[in-house]
Amino acid sequence: PSAKNNLEWISKVRVNTQAVLKRAQQIQGQKILKKQWQAAWLLKAVTCIDLTTLAGDDTPSNVHRLCLKAIQPIRYDLLRKMDMHNKGVSTAAVCVYPSRVADAVKSLKAANSSLPVASVATGFPAGQTPLETRLREVRMAVADGATEIDIVINRTLALTGQWEAMYDEIRQFREACGDAHMKTILAIGELGTFTNVYKASMVAMMAGSDFIKTSTGKEAINATYPVAIVMVRAIRNYFLCSGHKVGFKPAGGIRTAQEALVWLTLIKEELGNDWLCPHLFRLGASSLLADIERQIYHHVTGQYPAYHELPMA
Numbered sequence: 418p419s420a421k422n423n424l425e426w427i428s429k430v431r432v433n434t435q436a437v438l439k440r441a442q443q444i445q446g447q448k449i450l451k452k453q454w455q456a457a458w459l460l461k462a463v464t465c466i467d468l469t470t471l472a473g474d475d476t477p478s479n480v481h482r483l484c485l486k487a488i489q490p491i492r493y494d495l496l497r498k499m500d501m502h503n504k505g506v507s508t509a510a511v512c513v514y515p516s517r518v519a520d521a522v523k524s525l526k527a528a529n530s531s532l533p534v535a536s537v538a539t540g541f542p543a544g545q546t547p548l549e550t551r552l553r554e555v556r557m558a559v560a561d562g563a564t565e566i567d568i569v570i571n572r573t574l575a576l577t578g579q580w581e582a583m584y585d586e587i588r589q590f591r592e593a594c595g596d597a598h599m600k601t602i603l604a605i606g607e608l609g610t611f612t613n614v615y616k617a618s619m620v621a622m623m624a625g626s627d628f629i630k631t632s633t634g635k636e637a638i639n640a641t642y643p644v645a646i647v648m649v650r651a652i653r654n655y656f657l658c659s660g661h662k663v664g665f666k667p668a669g670g671i672r673t674a675q676e677a678l679v680w681l682t683l684i685k686e687e688l689g690n691d692w693l694c695p696h697l698f699r700l701g702a703s704s705l706l707a708d709i710e711r712q713i714y715h716h717v718t719g720q721y722p723a724y725h726e727l728p729m730a
């Protein structure tokens with residue numbers, strides 16, 4: 418399915434909850450890689466992070482620090498010991514509120530970095546502002562230099578089964594994004610059922626999303642493995658029907674290196690190696706990098722670092 422007149426089948430979709438839960442458990446139960454293989458996967462995870470700050474007290478200076486951390490996410494001497502110091506290891510992007518886009522763009526430019534700035538938009542996190550306001554927000558973030566826009570879907574439309582109206586809104590956001598990549602946040606913690614998650618995933622992809630993203634990080638339930646199974650199966654089916662590869666971004670509450678490894682395993686097993694790159698996979702997280710850097714420090718030195726030994730940990 419690729420167009421709006423194909424939306425009718427959406428109402429007939431059903432997801433097998435037991436099968437989803439079982440598959441999620443299987444993936445979590447898998448053996449995790451050790452030693453240098455683990456370190457290599459952790460570095461891969463770093464390159465897929467959208468390093469995020471989405472707080473009311475964000476300022477130009479903490480956004481500046483975030484940008485510097487995104488450019489050099491792992492201490493230089495640690496990368497050197499792994500012979501990775503000249504491989505350009507950085508996070509995938511920085512992610513901020515629309516009002517902080519200009520700060521991030523300025524900091525990255527001053528540091529001579531071409532890292533993309535992602536902005537949340539469309540009345541993030543609730544999406545409960547007028548459509549015109551939400552569209553203007555997208556345009557303003559793009560005008561300020563954001564090249565990736567993380568929109569939120571209208572949960573009211575999803576919960577009342579108005580899939581066509583939701584499709585129309587997302588199409589308008591797509592247009593407002595212009596050349597910027599669009600990641601569509603489903604806020605799965607507010608969608609009620611796996612079936613709604615699958616439907617919302619499909620509608621978001623049909624309306625032109627480059628990525629589908631689980632959560633804002635502000636709902637009570639954020640990125641969970643069962644929901645991810647539903648979303649990545651939708652991505653797989655959409656690819657089989659349309660030939661388009663849509664990316665996946667789990668976000669919200671992802672804090673440990675161990676979790677990052679499970680996410681990579683899930684992507685590798687469900688979507689294959691093609692998806693294991695920043696172009697098709699992102700981890701949205703504000704406090705994951707600290708633990709990954711800590712585990713890499715342990716891999717390199719055999720010891721865990723004191724708090725002050727890792728900047729901005």
Ligand SMILES: O=C[C@H](O)COP(=O)(O)O
Nearest residue numbers: 633634669670701702703
């Ligand atoms: O998009 C990213 C999420 O908002 C980050 O959520 P987090 O603060 O729980 O890592």
